[in-house]
Amino acid sequence: IFIRNTLSQKQNICVTKMSTRNCQGMDSVIKPLDTIPEDKKVRVQRTQSSFDPFEKPTNQPTSPKFGKADSYEKLEKLGEGSYATVYKGKSKVNGKLVALKVIRLQEEEGTPFTAIREASLLKGLKHANIVLLHDIIHTKETLTLVFEYVHTDLCQYMDKHPGGLHPDNVKLFLFQLLRGLSYIHQRYILHRDLKPQNLLISDTGELKLADFGLARAKSVPSHTYSNEVVTLWYRPPDVLLGSTDYSTCLDMWGVGCIFVEMIQGVAAFPGMKDIQDQLERIFLVLGTPTEDTWPGVHSLPHFKPDRFTQYSSKKLRQAWNKLGYVNHAEELASKFLQCFPKNRLSAQAALSHEYFSDLPPRLWELPDMSSVFTVPNIKLLPETGDSVRVCGKTNSKGLTNSKH
Known part of the structure; x- marks a missing residue:
């Protein structure tokens, strides 16, 4: 009983600390919470840990996991910018193609603020028309943002x-x-x-x-x-x-x-x-x-x-x-x-x-x-090059839709 009560107290303390830490600094990036309607508030989505401290460890070989650099295979370089290089990659976790945005870290400069901003914002955005951030990998030399691959x-x-x-x-x-x-x-x-x-x-x-x-x-x-x-x-x-x-x-x-x-x-x-x-x-x-x-x-x-x-x-x-x-x-x-x-x-x-x-x-x-x-019947149509087609008709210059 003593051990259970002690653990419960510690959990309460941890929750209190987490709640306090999560609230600090928020007023500098979003509306003060008391001025935002309940249905408009941003709720940051966090990945819940499945770790059970009482579960017995197994001797089975570990499989690739999210958050690990060796869980992704680089296939080809797609582009390079001033502080990041983007690769086409493949997830060893589920076999899907991904885009790996590898941000170079320099000790004297720290993590580029643009990378921190991008990662923190995208973690809470879940929408079909916003690129999906799958994973974040942080090592001493790099910060890698793992996105869905779009060709x-x-x-x-x-x-x-x-x-x-x-x-x-x-x-x-x-x-x-x-x-x-x-x-x-x-x-x-x-x-x-x-x-x-x-x-x-x-x-x-x-x-x-x-x-x-x-x-x-x-x-x-x-x-x-x-x-x-x-x-x-x-x-x-x-x-x-x-x-x-x-x-x-x-x-x-x-x-x-x-x-x-x-x-x-x-x-x-x-x-x-x-x-x-x-x-x-x-x-x-x-x-x-x-x-x-x-x-x-x-x-x-x-x-x-x-x-x-x-x-x-x-x-x-x-x-x-x-x-x-x-x-x-x-x-x-x-x-x-x-x-x-x-x-x-x-x-x-x-x-x-x-x-x-x-x-x-x-x-x-x-x-x-x-x-x-x-939605049924929603799909892209073949492009028509330099011609302009409206509802299957030719444009005023008489161009047809044969050029693809």
Whole structure:
């Protein structure tokens, strides 16, 4: 009885310590808990240990386990960045293909903060349109993040099918992108680096948000964030002008740029020189902002009215003609590509836009972990190269759909 009571007291102490430790520091990355509705709170998913201290050890040879470096076999290098190398690999635990993101650790610098941020955020995100983090392996020299393997990304997919994607495929890709973004935005997480290279595409057409190295949990009260985020072509004008007070609308500008690029076949705003050139390309289409069109623009650090040519706004189809071939596409794109951040459509609201009205209603009822391709008659269609097909018809130039 004494031993049992002692163990019980120790367990209570451990639980108390764990609870205290888990709560410390949380107010710097998410909303204070008393300000978040119960149904919105983030619950970090933790792997429960199956270790039983009273179980007798066996002499049987140990099989490969999660969390061990020798549980994965490297097959080939997929790419290399400034602090990490990505390999295609195979799990010895279940035989599945994986992507191994091996982050090099240096004693004097410690673990890169981007790796810590990516791992901590992804551990709690479980959604069909977000890349799944299977495992984390920490050694003295490296930190390895083990992801599900996805064979290509949207950038490579568009390179393989130049001239714009099939309109129906664009719709499915955009729906999945918004579905994933809505999920993380509801959990007060910003991706901050949306671009085609960070959108993985499976062989069935499933789109998955990836590379959360720049992602941040948005806290309240609002903090300021670095404006050195998002690849230049997909960076919104408020960030280009030096704003650090942004929210989920940051990601929605990137959605608009990617939407246009999928339909038109070229980047929406491909700046070639610097931030000034990037802003000029944006203002050429959307108009040079004023206090009337963008309240507060004159107070942004890098906005100097005499630096910019005065442009009036144009219809988006004047810049990207293929938007006019697809019902409601131009109107939806215009709601994403708003210079004034607060005017941009949210991911959740965009999913209800008329552009998606011809999709099966069941898509809006899917559980988070269910793919859109579990719905009957939802599948990718063959791409049509440089032609533009709407509902099986040829475009205004008379191009057919024979080019694949």
